[in-house]
Amino acid sequence: MSAGPVRERTHDLLVERWLTRLPSALQPRDIDDPSRRRRRVEGAILIIIALIIGVAAIYDVTRQVSINYRLTADIETWRELTGQNFKNVSIEQDEKHFTTNDVACANISFAQPGAKTQICFVLVGPIIHGRRVTRTGFFLPPHLSDLPKHRYGCFGVPMKRYACRLARPAGAFTTPPADFYEEPAVLTSTGKAVSSSGKAAVEAWRGAVHRRALREGGF
Amino acid sequence: MGAASPARGGELVCAGAGSSAAGATLGGESATGASPRAESPLRARLPALNGRAGRSARARTSPLALGFALALIGSLALVVVDAAAGESPLLPPSPQIAKWLSGIGTHLGFHTFLICLLIFTAAYLGLVLCSRQVSRRFAIGLVAALNVIVLLGPVLISTDVFSNIAYARMAVIHHVDPYVHGPLKIQQDPIFKYVGTDWLKTPSAYGPLYTILTFPIAPLGLVASVWGMKVEELIASGLALFFTWRCARQLRLNPVPALLIVGANPLWVIYGLGGVQNDIIMLAFMMGAATLALSRREAGAGFTIVAGAFVKATAIAMLPFMVLSKRSRREILGALAALVCFAGIGYVLFGVKGADIFAILTKDASYVSSDGFPTEFMHLLGKPGVFPVDHVLLQAGLAVVVVYLMWRTWRGYDWISASGWALLAIAVTSPWLLAWYTLWGLPLGTIAKDRRLIVAILVVQLLFIVHQTSPLFSPVSE
Numbered sequence: 001m002s003a004g005p006v007r008e009r010t011h012d013l014l015v016e017r018w019l020t021r022l023p024s025a026l027q028p029r030d031i032d033d034p035s036r037r038r039r040r041v042e043g044a045i046l047i048i049i050a051l052i053i054g055v056a057a058i059y060d061v062t063r064q065v066s067i068n069y070r071l072t073a074d075i076e077t078w079r080e081l082t083g084q085n086f087k088n089v090s091i092e093q094d095e096k097h098f099t100t101n102d103v104a105c106a107n108i109s110f111a112q113p114g115a116k117t118q119i120c121f122v123l124v125g126p127i128i129h130g131r132r133v134t135r136t137g138f139f140l141p142p143h144l145s146d147l148p149k150h151r152y153g154c155f156g157v158p159m160k161r162y163a164c165r166l167a168r169p170a171g172a173f174t175t176p177p178a179d180f181y182e183e184p185a186v187l188t189s190t191g192k193a194v195s196s197s198g199k200a201a202v203e204a205w206r207g208a209v210h211r212r213a214l215r216e217g218g219f
Numbered sequence: 220m221g222a223a224s225p226a227r228g229g230e231l232v233c234a235g236a237g238s239s240a241a242g243a244t245l246g247g248e249s250a251t252g253a254s255p256r257a258e259s260p261l262r263a264r265l266p267a268l269n270g271r272a273g274r275s276a277r278a279r280t281s282p283l284a285l286g287f288a289l290a291l292i293g294s295l296a297l298v299v300v301d302a303a304a305g306e307s308p309l310l311p312p313s314p315q316i317a318k319w320l321s322g323i324g325t326h327l328g329f330h331t332f333l334i335c336l337l338i339f340t341a342a343y344l345g346l347v348l349c350s351r352q353v354s355r356r357f358a359i360g361l362v363a364a365l366n367v368i369v370l371l372g373p374v375l376i377s378t379d380v381f382s383n384i385a386y387a388r389m390a391v392i393h394h395v396d397p398y399v400h401g402p403l404k405i406q407q408d409p410i411f412k413y414v415g416t417d418w419l420k421t422p423s424a425y426g427p428l429y430t431i432l433t434f435p436i437a438p439l440g441l442v443a444s445v446w447g448m449k450v451e452e453l454i455a456s457g458l459a460l461f462f463t464w465r466c467a468r469q470l471r472l473n474p475v476p477a478l479l480i481v482g483a484n485p486l487w488v489i490y491g492l493g494g495v496q497n498d499i500i501m502l503a504f505m506m507g508a509a510t511l512a513l514s515r516r517e518a519g520a521g522f523t524i525v526a527g528a529f530v531k532a533t534a535i536a537m538l539p540f541m542v543l544s545k546r547s548r549r550e551i552l553g554a555l556a557a558l559v560c561f562a563g564i565g566y567v568l569f570g571v572k573g574a575d576i577f578a579i580l581t582k583d584a585s586y587v588s589s590d591g592f593p594t595e596f597m598h599l600l601g602k603p604g605v606f607p608v609d610h611v612l613l614q615a616g617l618a619v620v621v622v623y624l625m626w627r628t629w630r631g632y633d634w635i636s637a638s639g640w641a642l643l644a645i646a647v648t649s650p651w652l653l654a655w656y657t658l659w660g661l662p663l664g665t666i667a668k669d670r671r672l673i674v675a676i677l678v679v680q681l682l683f684i685v686h687q688t689s690p691l692f693s694p695v696s697e
Contacts, residue, residue, distance in 0.1 A: 012546060012547040012548050012549070014548070015546050015547065015548060016546065019546065028543070028546060028629050028630065028631075029629075029630045029631035030631055031631045032627070032630065032631040032632045032633070033630065033631065042671075043671070046671065046675060049647075050675070050678055052596065053592045053595070053596065053647065053679070053682060054678075054682055055599065056592065056595040056596040056598070056599040057592070057595050057682040057683075057685055057686045058685065059595070059598065059599045060594075060595040060598050060599070060686060061685065061686060061688060061689050061692075063598055064689035064693075065689045065692045065693050068689060068690065068693030068694070069693060069694060072693070072694045095603075098603040
């Protein structure tokens, strides 16, 4: 390849005339310099980028799968603790501190998502037999999202990050599931089935929720 | 390389197994003004993407290619029929527009969708590799069938089309400026409840030309508006594919692989057309501009690129490469004429914000999606996501790539390839990556002299699809 510009054709004589004043190293060309070395360098860079994004994409799939397992365990734990088989259990991940602590919330009795008092559990730790450990929980008034100023009736082990700032509204339902005060291990170490005493506790709590909902015209 | 097909008495033959294309050159800028093109090693190895015009007019399509085509149609039809049954996490809340299909399928679940997507993708790759065994008529018929099947079904995956209808109705019916206010201003409008919750307060991110194109649809009823948008999308897809075909012909390339690579692409069909994304309208303008440029109508090409940028700003990425390559005042004058014309219309109709097509680029740069490659890379590094400093680094990296491509174009590199690489680089470095962003460089990739481009685009698309598959390996809570 000669050092000078290789011109295939000229579209605009005025522009081309002006361009001839440029130093030869800066002058435009019409045909690409078929440098093998450059092509190899470009190819190597492209392969490295492809490898990096390929590994990152596949790693991210495995990461998402593990998160999906965790979220499913959160939902199942919420359902087991409340005895309610609701579809719309919302899970909020810890996007502030990037821990694996999740907050699972849903109505205490059947209604449109968020339309009733919601009970929330903070779920921590690894998945054991498809469930996670619940350390603390709280209630949210209907139609409000999980913010400290909306939480009331905290129960379980106090956690500063999940503190309740709202005073209990008059007449609000604040009874946590009775089974919640049993050893959390009962829920997590014995597999999918809750112990018979746990089942009874869940039933008792559901009865209380049901009576409450009947009074409020929720069913 | 490529899939194999039984042919000629059991001999395994597929892409590129036929005789190599004849001719002394690989095509020039136009049929009349031939410029010699050096055959790259990759080009030589991927003859399926590289056949020459005149060699592609196969009378019959091979059985293997026919099988791939049936797999494409079958998997797509299953997605559409199941989607028509409604109530799926893959469907945005939508007015019932495909009632006649609703009794056939079952609700579209993640597993069904992803398995169909993977089958579609595998069949697509097979068909592309065997594209020289496909007749022109068959290729056109197949792509038309895929387009029509998607047209008949409900809107898939994205709520964007409802936002766009809402913007049109804001301007035409409610006389609210869609470049100042979000759809929240028209809460009483029936379209409001279908707008995605994330975009309720967001003004239109698209150019005034696109908004004007949606004006005729606005006064129609809710269902008719959605159909109007779908038909507009179908026309745009047809135009983009026609221009891609025409560009391939102008460059003396086989248009069949180009048509199949774009028109049967899973992200084009399922996400782009299925989601009624206006990126396809932008691509119709971009490919129209490429056709004009290859016909040496530089003023028209410059005008059309800028018109495309007034649909969606990304189209402007083509312009510097074309200007550097052609070095003519005509495309600059054409571009300026379009700028004056459409910015003026935008200003008259919508004020200053309507004329500012680059506002979206700034806005998009601040978003983060879980599918973005930068986000995935950060996860790999153990970081939770992309932070503002990473945005700056990515933009700096993109700037380096664009400057390098501009320099290369100045020194004779194919401007179509450079445009395609730039569009791919924008998509890959964007933390806000959506499926249809990976389509930006695709039609250009099929006609680019640098065949590494189309391979890179397909690899990026494949990685995007792989990234969608996590629900296949996860439990689904009922």
